[in-house]
Amino acid sequence: MTVPLPATIITRFRTSSAEKVERVETAWLGLLEGRAETSEAALVRRHLHTLKGDARMVGFPEVSLLCHRLEDLFDVAETRLFQVPETVDLMMTMGMRFIAMLIMNKPGAAPAGVDLDGFIRELDSVLIEARQSMHPGVDSEARISLVGECERPNRLNGRARDRLGTAATKVFLEAESATGATRERLREAWTALSETVMDATAVPVDDIVERHVRAAKELSYSLCKEVHVELVSRSGLRVTPEVAEAVDTALLHLVRNAIDHGIEPAGDRQRKQKAATARLIIKVSEMNDGDDDAELSVSDDGRGIDWPRVRLLAVERGILSAAAAKDASTAELGELLFQQGFSTADVVTDVSGRGVGLDAVKVVVEQAGGGITLESTPDRGTVARVTFPHAHSRKAVRRLSIAGSPLPIVVEASWRIGRDVAEPRVDDPLVQDVLDALGLRGNTEMSDASTILLERGRERVWIRQCRHVGDAVAERVCATPASELAEIVQVDSTECVLVRPEHLGVRRLPSP
Amino acid sequence: MSNTGASANQALDVDVGTFSATQKLNGTTMQLVFTGEADAAALTLMETFLLGIHSLAQDNGVKEVALDLRKVSFMSSSCFTKMIGWVTRVREVPEPGRYRIRIQSSQSSLWQRRSLHALQCFATELITIES
Structure with a gap:
C-alpha cells in the first residue's frame, strides 16, 4: 500500500481483530471438545474470512495469507467433524496466536526474528498430512501451492516496471535487426519480458471478479x-x-x-x-x-x-x-x-x-x-x-508508413498530420529519420513517400520518407514510460512500434 | 538478585500426577524438565510454572533455559498456548536481559516436530530445537 491508512483505522483493525482471534480460539476449543453449537463453526469461518479481508485492506498481507491457510485447515477439521489429529489442533491454535502477534506489529512487516514463511511451511505440512489422511493419493500439496500463488500479488514498483518495459522494447527492436537463431532467441526473450511487464502493469479485472464469484x-x-x-x-x-x-x-x-x-x-x-x-x-x-x-x-x-x-x-x-x-x-x-x-x-x-x-x-x-x-x-x-x-490499455493512433521500415510505425493520435505548411528540404537537419532513431535499418526507398509534418499544440516534427496511411486503435502490450522514444503496441494483433515524436527533433512555435 | 537457593526454586515445581515440571538453576543456565501428558489438568499449573520461571530467570540473570520435552507424550493446544505466552514474554524483554530457550525434543514425536518448529518461528533468534 503506497499511502498508509489513517491510524484510527489501523487501531480499530487491531482491536476488532484481537476480539475475533479470541472468539475463534474459544469457538475452536468448544468445537473440538464437542461443547460448541454447530453455529460456532459458521462463526469461525466468518471471522477468519473477515479477518482475512480486513488484514489485506489495512496492509497486513501476511495476516491475510495466514487466515487463508487457517481457513483451509478449518475446512479439513470441519469435514472430519472436528475429530482431528493433535497437530491440526496445535497448528490452528498457534496460527491464531501468530495472527495475534502480527496484528500488533507495523503493517506490512513481520517483527524481527519472526519466520512467517517457516510457520506457513509447517502449517502446510500439517494441512497436507490431514488431507492425505482423509483422501489418500490426492495431491494435496499441489492444491496448496496453487492457492498460495493466487493469493500472492504480482507487484513491481513503478520504476522497475518502467525499466523492464524499456528493456523489453530494446530487445524487440534488436530482434528486428537480427537474423537466424539470434533473432529467434531475442524474440523469445521479448515474449517473456513483455508478458512479465503486462502482468505487472495491467491486471485483468475479470480474473479478480471471477475469483470473488467463486468465493461468494x-x-x-x-x-x-x-x-x-x-x-x-x-x-x-x-x-x-x-x-x-x-x-x-x-x-x-x-x-x-x-x-x-x-x-x-x-x-x-x-x-x-x-x-x-x-x-x-x-x-x-x-x-x-x-x-x-x-x-x-x-x-x-x-x-x-x-x-x-x-x-x-x-x-x-x-x-x-x-x-x-x-x-x-x-x-x-x-x-x-x-x-x-x-x-x-x-x-x-x-x-x-x-x-x-x-x-x-x-x-x-x-x-x-x-x-x-x-x-x-x-x-x-x-x-x-x-x-x-482502468489502465490505459488502448490508445488511438495514426499509422505511418515509413520507407524501408521492417515494422509498422504509429504515433499517438494527439499528433495531427500537418497541412499547408512549407516543408523543409529533405536534407534539412530538422527532418527526422525515425528508423535511424530506432536503430532500425531501412531497406528500400518509397517512391510516393515524402516528408510528413506531425503537429501537436506548438510542437512540430518533420518525418523523412513517410506517409499517413490511416488511423487505428492500438493495444498496449508492454508499456514504457513517456520519457522513452518507443513502445511496442499491437494494432489488429500485429506488433507495431509506437514512436513518441516529442523525443525526436521538435521545433516549438513561439507563443502568440 | 542472586540465586535464591534450591528450596525456593523447587517451590516452582509442578506435579499433577499425569504431568510434572521441574526446574534446576545452575549459574546462568536453567534446566526445565517436563514429563507426562500436559492436558487440561496441567493448564493452570503450567502457566504459573512458566510465569515463575520467567521471573526467576530474570532475577538470576539467566542466559539460557534448556527445556526438555522428550518425556512429554501429549500437550494440549491450551497448554501450548501457555508456552507461546512464555516465548512472547521473553521476546518483550529488552536485551541484554533476554535469555535464550533451547528445547530438547523427541524426533519420533510428530506433534513435537511440527509444533516446536512452528513455535521456533515466533522467535527464531531466541529458540533452538534439538532432537
Whole structure:
C-alpha cells in the first residue's frame, strides 16, 4: 500500500481483530471438545474470512495469507467433524496466536526474528498430512501451492516496471535487426519480458471478479444460504496492480457483507414472500462518459439498509440534527455509512460490516483513484457501486508508413498530420529519420513517400520518407514510460512500434 | 538478585500426577524438565510454572533455559498456548536481559516436530530445537 491508512483505522483493525482471534480460539476449543453449537463453526469461518479481508485492506498481507491457510485447515477439521489429529489442533491454535502477534506489529512487516514463511511451511505440512489422511493419493500439496500463488500479488514498483518495459522494447527492436537463431532467441526473450511487464502493469479485472464469484458461492454455501451468484459481464478491462488490490478489497467486503448481512436466511425470505433463492449480481463495465473510469457494482436482493435506523443513529451521535436527519436523502444517509466508525456500529443494515468497515473500504478505493456509493431500498436490496480508473490499455493512433521500415510505425493520435505548411528540404537537419532513431535499418526507398509534418499544440516534427496511411486503435502490450522514444503496441494483433515524436527533433512555435 | 537457593526454586515445581515440571538453576543456565501428558489438568499449573520461571530467570540473570520435552507424550493446544505466552514474554524483554530457550525434543514425536518448529518461528533468534 503506497499511502498508509489513517491510524484510527489501523487501531480499530487491531482491536476488532484481537476480539475475533479470541472468539475463534474459544469457538475452536468448544468445537473440538464437542461443547460448541454447530453455529460456532459458521462463526469461525466468518471471522477468519473477515479477518482475512480486513488484514489485506489495512496492509497486513501476511495476516491475510495466514487466515487463508487457517481457513483451509478449518475446512479439513470441519469435514472430519472436528475429530482431528493433535497437530491440526496445535497448528490452528498457534496460527491464531501468530495472527495475534502480527496484528500488533507495523503493517506490512513481520517483527524481527519472526519466520512467517517457516510457520506457513509447517502449517502446510500439517494441512497436507490431514488431507492425505482423509483422501489418500490426492495431491494435496499441489492444491496448496496453487492457492498460495493466487493469493500472492504480482507487484513491481513503478520504476522497475518502467525499466523492464524499456528493456523489453530494446530487445524487440534488436530482434528486428537480427537474423537466424539470434533473432529467434531475442524474440523469445521479448515474449517473456513483455508478458512479465503486462502482468505487472495491467491486471485483468475479470480474473479478480471471477475469483470473488467463486468465493461468494462458497461463502453462501458455508452460511447455508441459497444464493444465485451471477457475473453479468466480462469487461476485458485491465487495471494497474494498485487498483487491482483496491478492487479486490472492495469486492471482498461488499460480497461478504451482502451474503452475510444483506441476504436474509431462507425462513425470513419466505415470510417476506421473496424468492427462496437470493440473487447476488456482480457487474463490471466501462463507463460511457468518455473518461477512463470503469464501474463495478455488487447488487443483492436482501433486506436493504434500514434508513430510519441510520437517521436515528446520525442524530444520536450528533452527526445530524433531528431536522436534518428527517430531511436527509438516502444518498446523503448513504454517505454517513462511509464515515469513520459509523458502519461498524450496531446498524441493522446489509452493510454493517464488522471489523474495519466501509470507511476503510472507501479510503482504499479513493487512494486508488476511485469512488464508492450505495443505493438501497428496504426489503428489495442494495447496490454498491465502485468506480475505478482502468489502465490505459488502448490508445488511438495514426499509422505511418515509413520507407524501408521492417515494422509498422504509429504515433499517438494527439499528433495531427500537418497541412499547408512549407516543408523543409529533405536534407534539412530538422527532418527526422525515425528508423535511424530506432536503430532500425531501412531497406528500400518509397517512391510516393515524402516528408510528413506531425503537429501537436506548438510542437512540430518533420518525418523523412513517410506517409499517413490511416488511423487505428492500438493495444498496449508492454508499456514504457513517456520519457522513452518507443513502445511496442499491437494494432489488429500485429506488433507495431509506437514512436513518441516529442523525443525526436521538435521545433516549438513561439507563443502568440 | 542472586540465586535464591534450591528450596525456593523447587517451590516452582509442578506435579499433577499425569504431568510434572521441574526446574534446576545452575549459574546462568536453567534446566526445565517436563514429563507426562500436559492436558487440561496441567493448564493452570503450567502457566504459573512458566510465569515463575520467567521471573526467576530474570532475577538470576539467566542466559539460557534448556527445556526438555522428550518425556512429554501429549500437550494440549491450551497448554501450548501457555508456552507461546512464555516465548512472547521473553521476546518483550529488552536485551541484554533476554535469555535464550533451547528445547530438547523427541524426533519420533510428530506433534513435537511440527509444533516446536512452528513455535521456533515466533522467535527464531531466541529458540533452538534439538532432537
